[in-house]
Amino acid sequence: MTTDARLADLVADLPEGVVVTGPAEIEKYREDFARDGSAGAPIAVVRAETAEQVQRAVRWAAAHGVPVVPRGAGTGLSGGSSAVDGGITISLDRMRAIEIDPASQVAIVEPGALNAEVKRAAAEHGLWYPPDPSSYEICSIGGNLATNAGGLCCVKYGVTTDYVLGMDVVLADGTLVRLGGKQIKDVAGFALLKLFVGSEGTLGIITRTTLRLIPAQRAGATLVSSFPDMTAASRAVVAIRATVRASMLELMDNTSINAVEDWRSHGLDRSTGALLIAQSDAPGASCAAEVDVMRACCEAAGAVEIFTTTDAEESAMFIAGRRNAFHALEQRGSVLFEDVGVPVPLLPDLIDGVAAIAARSGVEIAVVAHAGDGNTHPIIVHDAADPDSVARAHQAFDEVMALAIGLGGTITGEHGVGRAKRSALPDQLGADVIALSWRIKDALDPDGLLNPGAVLQPRPGT
Known part of the structure; x- marks a missing residue:
């Protein structure tokens, strides 16, 4: 069956306007904010309006062996929602519902809702949703969940995972599973909520979440x-x-x-x-x-x-x-966004090391930081039109990650691995943990169709 015929089946199975195939429309969904050059050419974008539509699209993709990339607001900084060649992108930006339960102090939220919208809805009831990435006004809750986003207040109030009580997830075969709920304490079964938070769409697609709220700050x-x-x-x-x-x-x-x-x-x-x-x-x-x-x-x-x-x-x-x-x-100029972190006592060593890398490579590296967590954002500025500048910038990017690993830290504190940082992940985690990660990936996504190429490097020959 040709690609066009396969797409005709998908278009027919979903409401009018949900499946987008025009090149100009598709282009809007190819890259995230990182613009790291990893984006491919998808054959369609599914602008889902319901969880059931997400299920239909995933089942279609599974039946035809088509890769699926989930996407929120596109504000990610690691290439985590970059489109892949021959795949479909499932955009969740139309799924925006927010329901506040003030008695239980929770928000029941669809993934396309913006972080700022959840904050405003909670504030109407004297409540607060603390996670606050710098992009809180334009980033989506789904993206925050996918990367376990933090923000300026996380030094005291924690990151996204600390506020997730429940979620609905569409798995690679189109099955929708419901995890957790409004209850604060729940240790029944494996801690699957924690598995999906931060998984960057590689294990399932989150279609709804229950978020814990606290009294206003x-x-x-x-x-x-x-x-x-x-x-x-x-x-x-x-x-x-x-x-x-x-x-x-x-x-x-x-x-x-x-x-x-x-x-x-x-x-x-x-x-x-x-x-x-x-x-x-x-x-x-x-x-x-x-x-x-x-x-x-x-x-x-x-x-x-x-x-x-x-x-x-x-x-x-x-x-x-x-x-x-x-x-x-x-x-x-053009920028490469870093997101490295170290134990807080080693923050001065990380700062000094980044400065040395900038001097050695001859590139400008600006640094802002959620310093109370040891989480820094060295931002490498370069001239994208100059091949030598690009090469030096990418070398500095790799050296900054190596520096953080050498200090016992991490290559990403809150932006996620995506595609931009996957090559450095084995150096941080080691071969045994990478092998374990693949066992989890294979169990939940045996055909490797969910966000392929994100987080884990492709296996040789694939």
Whole structure:
């Protein structure tokens, strides 16, 4: 049967407009935000509106041996939703339903709903959904689940997996399984929820999730501290983490500060070597006490200037500058997004190592960080039109991952492995864990049709 005939069957089986086959429309779904060059040419995009439509599309793909790539909002930074040649992309961006159960303090959410939409819906009931990637206004819950996303508040409140109570998942044969529910504690059977969170669409397609909510965050205080360099700032972070549980600890280097100010002024000091943005949302007098401890840690680490505020608008200005760093750096050239992390005490070693790689390779590497978790984002800026610049940038990309592994850390703290980082995964996990990962993949997706090429490197000969 020809590809056209096979597609005719799929189109006929789904409502009008759900299956997109026009080249111009397909192009919109080929790459994620990483734009890493790994995207292939899919034969169709299925813009599913229901879980049942996802099941139909997956069953069709299984019957015809067609690869399937799940996709959320396309804001991923590791090539995890890049399309594959001859496959279909199942976009979940039309599945946007959100239901808040204030009594159980949960949100029942479809995968296309944006992180910000869930936050707003929860806030109407005096509740809060903490995971907050920098792209929270445009990233989808499905993508957050796929990569186990974190964000600025995760230093105190945890990452996506900490808020997942239940989910519906479509498996590789089209079966829909329901895991967990609204209950907070549940140890019945294997911990399959944890298996699917962070699996990047390689084991199943999440079509609904139940998310734990908590009471709205208290208003707090923000401390902004300037340092002569990132090493001093990272030492302050280590000291703070050893003494108080801050609700935010974010770092920006001089390059990212100036990129943000060039793009859209946020009132940041262009001359500072590094900027630490810290927050406490502790209750009552404990908030002021935590800020005093953070101030003392910054002073001991060599801070040049320290500013504190309880004004929400002032705080938001600094935080917005940090959130906008990725977009601002894109204005300086093509970028490769890193996402490496190390144990917090080794953060200064990671910072120094990245600086050495930048100097050695002759490329610009800006660094922003969820520093309180030891999770950094070295962003490699290069000239995509210059082959030598591209080669040096990719060499630096590989060296940064090797540096993190050498420090006992990880190649990805929250962006996922995708296709951009899969070559380095064996170096971190080792042969035995890679073999175990393949056993799980083979058990759940024996034909290898779900997001092939993501996370795990293709086997030789495939």
